[in-house]
Every structure is written in C-alpha cells, then in structure tokens.
Amino acid sequence: MxxxxxxxxxxxxxxxxxxxxxxxxxxxxxxxxxxxxxxxxxxxxxxxxxxxxxxxxxxxxxxxxxxxxxxxxxxxxxxxxxxxxxxxxxxxxxxxxxxHKLHPKSQMVFWCDIEEQSSSFSEWKVFSGVIKSGTNKGKPNKPIRLHQNSAVLLTAIDSNMPEKDRCILGVYMVNEDFIGKLCEDGYIPAHSKYKLQLTEQEANQMLFWKYYVNEKSPQNMTWKTGKYRYFDNLWMAQILHDIVSLKSDPTERELAQQFLKHFCKMNQITEQELSKPDGALMRI
CATH class of the missing domain: 2.30.30 (SH3 type barrels.)
Incomplete structure (x- = not known):
C-alpha cells in the first residue's frame, strides 16, 4: 500500500x-x-x-x-x-x-506371550494389563511400586515346558522420568540407555527361578495368574551381574556393566557385596 x-x-x-x-x-x-x-x-x-x-x-x-x-x-x-x-x-x-523411600521389592518380572516377545523389544515397553474387578474394572493397572530405581525383567516359557525352565529374555530400567503412581495408561517404557536383550543361547542360560523364590513356599516354582510380579531389588542386581559375565561382545558387556553400576547406585546396593543367587532352583 x-x-x-x-x-x-x-x-x-x-x-x-x-x-x-x-x-x-x-x-x-x-x-x-x-x-x-x-x-x-x-x-x-x-x-x-x-x-x-x-x-x-x-x-x-x-x-x-x-x-x-x-x-x-x-x-x-x-x-x-x-x-x-x-x-x-x-x-x-x-x-x-x-x-520416595526405596521399596525392597520395587522390581518387576513380566511374563511375555508370543506376541510380546517381539513387541517388547521393538517398542521397548510392556503393558501392565487391566484391572479385573471392582469399581476400576477395565482400567489399566498402575505399577505403583515402580520408580526410577526400578527395572523390568522380561521372561517367557514355551507352553510345553515346565515352569522351572522359564528363561530371561532381557531387562530394562524404566524411563528416566517414570513414576508408577502417575502412570495412567499402564505402559511401562524403557530407559533411553539401560536396556538389554539376550540372545537365545544366553536366555537359555539365564533361568528365572535361579534367582526368584516364593517366601511362603521356597521350593515351589509356580506362576499361576497375572502378567507380572514385583520382586527383590537384590535379585535384580544378581541377574544383571550374571548377564555381565555372560556377555562376550565387548560393547554389550560394557553396556551391561554400566547398567549394573547404575542400578546398584539407584538401589543403594554395593555390587562387591552381592550374595550368590538363592532362588527356588538352587534349593532343589
């Protein structure tokens, strides 16, 4: 103009x-x-x-x-x-x-079905499932014990195999800013760095029940129902320690070692004082 x-x-x-x-x-x-x-x-x-x-x-x-x-x-x-x-x-x-006070059992073990065995690693997250009854029926479960110190253990078992043969497929720390109490959608995302997937050969050497024990029935290896269980912080440290020993590739071994160090720091665990695994398999 x-x-x-x-x-x-x-x-x-x-x-x-x-x-x-x-x-x-x-x-x-x-x-x-x-x-x-x-x-x-x-x-x-x-x-x-x-x-x-x-x-x-x-x-x-x-x-x-x-x-x-x-x-x-x-x-x-x-x-x-x-x-x-x-x-x-x-x-x-x-x-x-x-x-926040550290809960002694603030780790999660997750049962992966066939589809989840693939998606858990491609998407690096799991779904905690939905509430089965009550006023909140149908809503996602809130993984309330999970916090920044928590890791999620991914496990699976073939339908024709006994529960004692449940193997560990991988593990990841929860996302850096994840707080279970604030989780509304039930999805538990992985940390940007601390996540490990095991090869089939490695998984066959990492049996879950070597570390996990039901205190009420120490020699009983049954999962029954539900997608996940909370379990002891020390057991997760033992698992990570053994994964470090299992890894032969230098890069993967270094990441596993860093993962273990980070996990122990977040859970106030002294790596050098870790006890030997004493799960149900070790008590047979």
Missing part, C-alpha cells in the same frame, strides 16, 4: 504529508518538522488520513494486524499456561522424588 504524499492530520502536530513508510515505521513532514511514528499503530487515535479510500484500506490492514496480534497474545498465553503446567508437574515430581 503506497501512502507517499497522502495528507494526514495529527492531534498534536496538525496537518502533514507522508514522505516515507514501511511495514513498521512512517515518516510525516509537518509545517516545521518531520516526525517518525510506529506504523500502523499511530493511525486511529492520533493520526487520520484525508483520503477516504486509502483510510478504508488502511483500516483493513489495522484490523488484520490486530487479529494477528491477538493470535500471538493467545499463543503466548497458552505457552505460559503450558509452562506453568510443566512447572506444576515438575514440582509434583520433585515432591514425589524427595518423599
């Missing part, structure tokens, strides 16, 4: 002529001096165009500018609300962290 030489009237400076303008400023020559103003903000309250056609076109520009400004203000307000929400979540998270 070309406004050069258009006549205007300013409330304070009187009548003048536009000599320069761009998208952000406008310069007007009055009787004794030239003045620069912010464009198009100066129009309306302070400045009036004499040319009616140009004034109508300018009004449309101003209205469009106001619409864009309102959108920008709304966007900024939404961003502020989002930041406040993130801050509230962060404060809630920090409060939970500060008040």
């Amino acid at each position: 070309n406004l050069i030489n258009k006549k205007v009237t300013h409330k304070r400076f009187g009548t003048g002529s536009i000599v320069k303008h761009n998208d952000s400023t406008i310069e007007i020559h009055f009787a004794t001096e030239s003045k620069k103003f912010i464009f198009p903000d100066v129009f309306g309250k302070h400045l009036k165009l004499h040319d009616e056609s140009a004034a109508n076109s300018l009004e449309k520009i101003i209205q469009q500018r106001e619409i864009e400004q309102k959108k920008e203000e709304q966007k900024k307000e939404e961003e502020k609300k989002l930041q406040r929400k993130k801050q509230e979540l962060r404060l809630e998270y920090e409060k939970l962290m500060n008040n």
